[in-house]
Amino acid sequence: MIDAGQVILSESVSTTDASGDELEATVREQARLVYKIAYSVLRNHHDAEDVAQETFLRFLRHRKHWAEIRDRRAWLATVAWRVALDRKRMPAEVALEQAVEVVSKLRADGAPVDEIAASRQMMSLLERLVSSLPRDLGEALTLSATEELTSAEISQVLGIPEGSVRTRLLRARGILREKLAALLEHKHAR
Amino acid sequence: MRDDEPDSFVDELLEASLRQYRGEEPRSGLETRILAGVRTRARVARFRWLGWAAAVCAGILAVIALTLHFAPTRFRQPTSSASLPQPATTRPAPPMVSRAQPLLSPRRPAREVRRVAAPPSRPEQFPTPLVLTEQEKLLLTYLDKATEPDLVAGTSQTEEASFSDLEIPRIKIAGLEIKPLDDSQSEQEK
Numbered sequence: 422m423i424d425a426g427q428v429i430l431s432e433s434v435s436t437t438d439a440s441g442d443e444l445e446a447t448v449r450e451q452a453r454l455v456y457k458i459a460y461s462v463l464r465n466h467h468d469a470e471d472v473a474q475e476t477f478l479r480f481l482r483h484r485k486h487w488a489e490i491r492d493r494r495a496w497l498a499t500v501a502w503r504v505a506l507d508r509k510r511m512p513a514e515v516a517l518e519q520a521v522e523v524v525s526k527l528r529a530d531g532a533p534v535d536e537i538a539a540s541r542q543m544m545s546l547l548e549r550l551v552s553s554l555p556r557d558l559g560e561a562l563t564l565s566a567t568e569e570l571t572s573a574e575i576s577q578v579l580g581i582p583e584g585s586v587r588t589r590l591l592r593a594r595g596i597l598r599e600k601l602a603a604l605l606e607h608k609h610a611r
Numbered sequence: 612m613r614d615d616e617p618d619s620f621v622d623e624l625l626e627a628s629l630r631q632y633r634g635e636e637p638r639s640g641l642e643t644r645i646l647a648g649v650r651t652r653a654r655v656a657r658f659r660w661l662g663w664a665a666a667v668c669a670g671i672l673a674v675i676a677l678t679l680h681f682a683p684t685r686f687r688q689p690t691s692s693a694s695l696p697q698p699a700t701t702r703p704a705p706p707m708v709s710r711a712q713p714l715l716s717p718r719r720p721a722r723e724v725r726r727v728a729a730p731p732s733r734p735e736q737f738p739t740p741l742v743l744t745e746q747e748k749l750l751l752t753y754l755d756k757a758t759e760p761d762l763v764a765g766t767s768q769t770e771e772a773s774f775s776d777l778e779i780p781r782i783k784i785a786g787l788e789i790k791p792l793d794d795s796q797s798e799q800e801k
Contacts, residue, residue: 445646452642457633466637469637470645475652478648478649478652481653534620534623539631543631544628566632602621
């Protein structure tokens with residue numbers, strides 16, 4: 422069964438050449454991955470879609486070398502990652518004290534962990550903590566958080582061995598946990 | 612109690628927050644929007660390329676036009692001086708295509724050599740004078756030798772001779788004769 426999106430895609434691509442067909446197939450397969458990687462860096466729907474378009478435009482411009490690309494998925498992930506990093510702006514300054522206070526209050530009120538985690542303040546707090554990580558650790562954690570890439574693919578994107586990816590992820594999580602615990606316990610001790 | 616197990620709470624909160632951190636799913640129609648955006652950008656890029664090409668062509672045409680505009684002014688000076696009245700016996704100088712080149716220093720660029728060699732090929736007088744006939748040559752010789760009184764005397768003698776040679780027949784004028792009107796004819800008319 423063909424859904425509406427597929428019909429629209431087929432109609433729009435029918436007038437293009439063979440590269441257009443291949444582009445359409447690639448977009449269908451990898452659009453979600455590219456978008457998620459862009460979103461993990463930029464934290465914004467509009468910017469993430471813009472980066473996704475830019476990534477596939479570069480892919481189209483690179484069509485003479487498509488045959489040379491061994492792993493198209495990793496290639497697209499790498500391009501999306503670099504384009505997103507180029508567009509990344511400094512995260513907005515979060516009022517750390519205020520965020521910690523709201524999270525502590527939710528905890529004291531007995532709110533479920535998932536509810537606390539979904540709160541805007543907790544997201545802001547986590548973004549602040551991730552951005553405070555060393556760059557290499559933050560990049561590995563950001564790519565891992567998309568849950569779209571395996572360790573091997575993350576290693577291709579970052580250009581490091583797969584073992585280093587695992588090590589960095591462990592270290593990043595450890596640092597995040599320590600910082601979060603320190604913030605919450607400091608607030609709780611008051 | 613959560614207060615007794617702060618480590619487990621932080622671990623759970625961190626895991627839940629990282630799950631939230633991966634971001635929301637992309638909005639529906641992502642592939643369609645990406646393809647449309649890629650095509651639009653590719654079209655704009657193509658037009659931008661055409662614009663650059665047009666600008667380069669316009670620049671080349673401008674250079675050619677300027678070259679053509681200034682090049683004739685160098686050659687007009689010899690042409691204008693040649694347009695002054697010249698003696699009829701002078702003939703246009705032969706073209707100096709091959710002879711002019713050795714006079715130039717070898718360091719001069721080839722373009723300069725071509726510019727110097729080209730103008731002498733043009734005739735110095737336009738229209739090119741024809742070869743004089745025998746009668747014209749005799750007339751010029753006579754004019755060179757004869758003084759002004761000779762010319763005046765020759766002219767008056769020629770006029771007198773021409774008048775004396777003329778034979779004008781005498782004009783005969785018949786006498787006027789007026790006949791009286793006939794009465795019979797006048798009566799019939801009545």
